[in-house]
Amino acid sequence: MSLTAAQKFHAYANPARFMALSDRLLAPLWALTLLTLGAGLWFALFNSPPDYQQGETVRIMYVHVPSAWLAMLGYSVMALASAVALIFRHPLADVAAKSAAPIGAAFTFLALATGSLWGKPMWGTWWEWDARMTSVLVLFFLYLGYMALWATIEDPLRAARAAAVLALAGAINIPVIRYSVVWWNTLHQPASVFRMDGPTIAPAMLLPLGLMAAGFTLLFFTLHLVRMRAEIMRRRVRNLRLARADEGEA
Amino acid sequence: MRRAFLALVARDIRLAAGIGGGGGMAVFFFLTVVAIVPLGVGPDRPVLELLAPGMLWVGLLLASLLTLDRMFQADVEDGSFDLLSMGPLPLELVAVAKSLAHWVVTGLPLVIAAPVLGILLNLPPETMPWLMLAMLVGTPALSFIGAVGAALTVGVRRGGLLASLLVLPFYVPVLIFGVGAVEAAAVGFEGQAARQALLFLGAITLAAIAIGPLGAAAALRAILR
Numbered sequence: 001m002s003l004t005a006a007q008k009f010h011a012y013a014n015p016a017r018f019m020a021l022s023d024r025l026l027a028p029l030w031a032l033t034l035l036t037l038g039a040g041l042w043f044a045l046f047n048s049p050p051d052y053q054q055g056e057t058v059r060i061m062y063v064h065v066p067s068a069w070l071a072m073l074g075y076s077v078m079a080l081a082s083a084v085a086l087i088f089r090h091p092l093a094d095v096a097a098k099s100a101a102p103i104g105a106a107f108t109f110l111a112l113a114t115g116s117l118w119g120k121p122m123w124g125t126w127w128e129w130d131a132r133m134t135s136v137l138v139l140f141f142l143y144l145g146y147m148a149l150w151a152t153i154e155d156p157l158r159a160a161r162a163a164a165v166l167a168l169a170g171a172i173n174i175p176v177i178r179y180s181v182v183w184w185n186t187l188h189q190p191a192s193v194f195r196m197d198g199p200t201i202a203p204a205m206l207l208p209l210g211l212m213a214a215g216f217t218l219l220f221f222t223l224h225l226v227r228m229r230a231e232i233m234r235r236r237v238r239n240l241r242l243a244r245a246d247e248g249e250a
Numbered sequence: 251m252r253r254a255f256l257a258l259v260a261r262d263i264r265l266a267a268g269i270g271g272g273g274g275m276a277v278f279f280f281l282t283v284v285a286i287v288p289l290g291v292g293p294d295r296p297v298l299e300l301l302a303p304g305m306l307w308v309g310l311l312l313a314s315l316l317t318l319d320r321m322f323q324a325d326v327e328d329g330s331f332d333l334l335s336m337g338p339l340p341l342e343l344v345a346v347a348k349s350l351a352h353w354v355v356t357g358l359p360l361v362i363a364a365p366v367l368g369i370l371l372n373l374p375p376e377t378m379p380w381l382m383l384a385m386l387v388g389t390p391a392l393s394f395i396g397a398v399g400a401a402l403t404v405g406v407r408r409g410g411l412l413a414s415l416l417v418l419p420f421y422v423p424v425l426i427f428g429v430g431a432v433e434a435a436a437v438g439f440e441g442q443a444a445r446q447a448l449l450f451l452g453a454i455t456l457a458a459i460a461i462g463p464l465g466a467a468a469a470l471r472a473i474l475r
Contacts, residue, residue: 169461
């Protein structure tokens with residue numbers, strides 16, 4: 001029996017089915033993640049040329065740039081899942097949105113921290129209030145606010161809808177981050193990989209960067225799956241507790 | 251529908267002006283925040299002049315955050331929100347009316363008070379009109395963006411702090427262009443840069459007026475159902 005796309009979409013609304021599938025997926029995903037990250041790290045640290053101007057500090061890029069990408073991807077996943085949760089009421093969507101937030105926040109922090117470490121030797125300052133950095137800092141605050149909202153509203157259904165509205169409102173910031181280096185004349189350099197006229201970065205650096213980006217992305221989705229499973233189990237525990245409290249009263 | 255809208259705006263303004271409404275609180279808070287700046291950084295006049303636009307804007311932001319949490323909360327608590335949600339106005343227009351009333355009650359008095367506080371901070375007199383203009387253009391955005399935060403935290407006990415956390419990141423562009431307009435006016439250049447910042451500020455306000463009520467209504471529906 002084959003399912004149409006719409007039927008599949010709803011079939012995985014059943015948490016038991018999702019748990020069974022994700023259980024089988026996790027081990028290969030972890031293996032693939034570690035493999036890609038390992039290869040990426042080896043190329044990034046040992047088997048790529050130092051920059052002719054920046055020297056060895058250019059290796060910070062292999063952590064900084066993928067972190068920054070994942071910070072934005074994390075928010076996009078969160079906003080997309082929030083939209084699906086609001087429009088289709090898919091029960092897994094708000095689990096997905098909630099689980100993406102802390103991972104995205106961690107990558108955002110990583111991007112800010114490595115950027116700061118890289119900025120000191122290159123620009124001579126730990127921090128500069130330019131458009132790119134300010135908008136990423138705002139992204140970090142948006143993640144924190146989103147998590148704070150989840151933490152304050154006790155009923156998961158209500159919290160999910162409120163948080164979804166907030167996530168969608170904050171999505172305005174994503175294009176601002178993407179184009180901040182174009183719209184404003186900033187200290188941060190403009191994009192050098194995803195360009196209309198092809199990447200301007202040396203090919204020898206493109207391979208480790210690509211591997212690291214793939215590894216970070218795999219890590220994101222693996223962790224996301226782990227967190228989604230944890231969230232589903234947390235809700236089960238909550239329901240069991242509530243049911244027991246009801247029985248105790250009766 | 252227009253009558254219902256105007257009646258709601260008038261009601262909110264009257265409630266805020268009456269006893270127990272706390273209408274003047276924001277201005278008083280603004281005054282105290284600005285007044286402690288010279289005590290903190292020292293009364294050095296050139297330093298104060300440098301800090302003045304930024305401190306005035308930060309004070310304005312904090313003062314308008316302070317009054318945000320009551321925008322919907324009071325009505326939800328005493329049940330008048332149930333009447334509003336059953337009335338002729340869609341929730342989006344209720345949110346517009348509430349934001350408008352919030353601006354009249356807090357935003358406008360803050361703008362009027364700002365030049366007086368500017369004197370305390372040694373702001374040059376020739377930048378005063380720019381400051382007032384920038385604040386007049388920018389403050390509606392604060393009320394209309396703030397409505398989303400107020401709606402999101404409507405069911406939360408002591409939601410004021412959470413609302414501030416949620417809303418502040420969205421206030422950043424208003425702050426940047428608001429201060430930008432005043433500082434550019436202080437430098438000169440025949441007001442070219444200042445005019446550009448003002449246009450940005452106006453764009454942000456218009457976007458906030460268009461999007462904010464939709465978000466606030468969606469949040470109210472999500473939380474109160």
